[in-house]
Amino acid sequence: VNFSLTILGSSSALPTSKRFPTAHLLNVNERFFLIDCGEGTQIQLRRYKAKFSRINHIFISHMHGDHLFGLFGLLSSFNLLGRKADLHIFGPSEMKTFIDFFITHFSHSSTYKIILHSTGHKKKQLIYENKNLEVYSFPLKHRIPTTGFLFVEKRAELNLNKLAIEKYKPGISALAGIKNGRDLELENGKIIPNKDLTLKKWRNRSYAFCSDTTFYPKIAEILKGVDILYHEATFSQADATLATETFHSTARQAAEIAKMAKVSKLLIGHYSNRYKDTDILLNEAKEVFENSFAVSEGEVYNVDRYRESD
Amino acid sequence: VNFSLTILGSSSALPTSKRFPTAHLLNVNERFFLIDCGEGTQIQLRRYKAKFSRINHIFISHMHGDHLFGLFGLLSSFNLLGRKADLHIFGPSEMKTFIDFFITHFSHSSTYKIILHSTGHKKKQLIYENKNLEVYSFPLKHRIPTTGFLFVEKRAELNLNKLAIEKYKPGISALAGIKNGRDLELENGKIIPNKDLTLKKWRNRSYAFCSDTTFYPKIAEILKGVDILYHEATFSQADATLATETFHSTARQAAEIAKMAKVSKLLIGHYSNRYKDTDILLNEAKEVFENSFAVSEGEVYNVDRYRESD
Numbered sequence: 001v002n003f004s005l006t007i008l009g010s011s012s013a014l015p016t017s018k019r020f021p022t023a024h025l026l027n028v029n030e031r032f033f034l035i036d037c038g039e040g041t042q043i044q045l046r047r048y049k050a051k052f053s054r055i056n057h058i059f060i061s062h063m064h065g066d067h068l069f070g071l072f073g074l075l076s077s078f079n080l081l082g083r084k085a086d087l088h089i090f091g092p093s094e095m096k097t098f099i100d101f102f103i104t105h106f107s108h109s110s111t112y113k114i115i116l117h118s119t120g121h122k123k124k125q126l127i128y129e130n131k132n133l134e135v136y137s138f139p140l141k142h143r144i145p146t147t148g149f150l151f152v153e154k155r156a157e158l159n160l161n162k163l164a165i166e167k168y169k170p171g172i173s174a175l176a177g178i179k180n181g182r183d184l185e186l187e188n189g190k191i192i193p194n195k196d197l198t199l200k201k202w203r204n205r206s207y208a209f210c211s212d213t214t215f216y217p218k219i220a221e222i223l224k225g226v227d228i229l230y231h232e233a234t235f236s237q238a239d240a241t242l243a244t245e246t247f248h249s250t251a252r253q254a255a256e257i258a259k260m261a262k263v264s265k266l267l268i269g270h271y272s273n274r275y276k277d278t279d280i281l282l283n284e285a286k287e288v289f290e291n292s293f294a295v296s297e298g299e300v301y302n303v304d305r306y307r308e309s310d
Numbered sequence: 311v312n313f314s315l316t317i318l319g320s321s322s323a324l325p326t327s328k329r330f331p332t333a334h335l336l337n338v339n340e341r342f343f344l345i346d347c348g349e350g351t352q353i354q355l356r357r358y359k360a361k362f363s364r365i366n367h368i369f370i371s372h373m374h375g376d377h378l379f380g381l382f383g384l385l386s387s388f389n390l391l392g393r394k395a396d397l398h399i400f401g402p403s404e405m406k407t408f409i410d411f412f413i414t415h416f417s418h419s420s421t422y423k424i425i426l427h428s429t430g431h432k433k434k435q436l437i438y439e440n441k442n443l444e445v446y447s448f449p450l451k452h453r454i455p456t457t458g459f460l461f462v463e464k465r466a467e468l469n470l471n472k473l474a475i476e477k478y479k480p481g482i483s484a485l486a487g488i489k490n491g492r493d494l495e496l497e498n499g500k501i502i503p504n505k506d507l508t509l510k511k512w513r514n515r516s517y518a519f520c521s522d523t524t525f526y527p528k529i530a531e532i533l534k535g536v537d538i539l540y541h542e543a544t545f546s547q548a549d550a551t552l553a554t555e556t557f558h559s560t561a562r563q564a565a566e567i568a569k570m571a572k573v574s575k576l577l578i579g580h581y582s583n584r585y586k587d588t589d590i591l592l593n594e595a596k597e598v599f600e601n602s603f604a605v606s607e608g609e610v611y612n613v614d615r616y617r618e619s620d
Contacts, residue, residue: 014390017357021383039383040350047327065386065416069379073331073349076375080324094415101411105404106375 041070060091255288351380370401450523565598
């Protein structure tokens, strides 16, 4: 069961000849979640052979062009491809104006329905769930209302320990109970504890997306222990004043958030085009948080599935 | 003195992993004219090292997304780069709504002024000129109002034949007359014809852009003798019915226009993504018009400057 992130765009507002504006694609069990949609996202999706038709959910962090100017083109292409499935777009309330403009002027006879979900930006909240996944939005601190997104696998049913099940032969309704964590009472009244009947739980994998934001330590609580934290790192510490003024973060600040939140892995991106080389940013992050990576277009970050230890 | 065309995007509405939607960049004497602006144009401009700041004129053929969805990103980047020069955009009257939407929602404090020029689509008309160049719009035939654009160098002053000038030593006002084509009357009343005093005229180079359009032979008159004709060739002749239905052209039809108009060189593009290989389209065009080329991103087509023959 896949849980992997593909980087489609890693630049900040001014793209370069090699870097596209922000867009990430999260694959959870072959369902694809698009997070931000900078200009050229559909071209990147093709380049990295993503299945357009498997994208049913798009999450937009805020209304700055470098995070959403790829939407018009992508929505048009869905139409040309004859898409039928509903498309759910999660974003600030202003997205309605943006999407309405598109529909009025560029999509007279759409083959599919767009369903908008307005994400508040005041507190952490569950904005989407399916049987495998929960998605939360949470407030960031930028020049305009901006949210991060947290993707967490849901506690699935427990897997049965086949040997034990063959031994105790529980009935159908007892089996369902076991999968949901219940113990088994045998006919002789003996109780077999659930842990002897099931395999250890799968750990719920998680990914958090934080772009764009000034240094905002309050979010560390929300990000606690995530497998992958993506945190913008527009500037280096030498440009910390500029970062503060523009409500962006430095690479060091991103790493400080990662450290506070005790995440497994930090990805940085949204680089200002003033840095010809991202090493300066990566090294700065690594000084604070060793397991840091500076993302580039086309990279894939997998989180392996593993069972919880005792 | 340059007159060269760079292909920024060659695909039709659905971009591929290698082809961007339509955008051409014409360099006339180091002034850059952007023609259509599909998604990703600013990324292509960077990739091919075009000077953003030298683009002061943008021409949009029609209001389909694959010809203008790159505008929002490009206009934003101009702003981030601190552009000061006025930007002139030529296009259908509906461009006003499009640009107003951008300004209202994404450009609160612009560093430069956008000046919109509405191009009619009923007849050929001069829409722009400077001392080196004239630009005309002319009607194409598509599902919505669409124009082509014709770029023609202007007749410059004549260059003097130095040997003759040294011999006859005309005064300053006589010299100005000679440069404008007048003969020289010597003090003894003898007339020296202009052609003995000047070099042959530079030929006025020209480029015509036709996208998107159904087969429309009427335009051949307007395109007569251009150095480079770009004409869309969305489909192959096998899909001619589809071309007619969608108001697009086949490669053979593009070549027929080139042949009727006796142009020097035909460029085809705007390929449907159903063709994995453009050879089928190119071969079809070449059967009718030998000097045909199927464009790809990053190609540069120069028109050399040369003097007219007698």
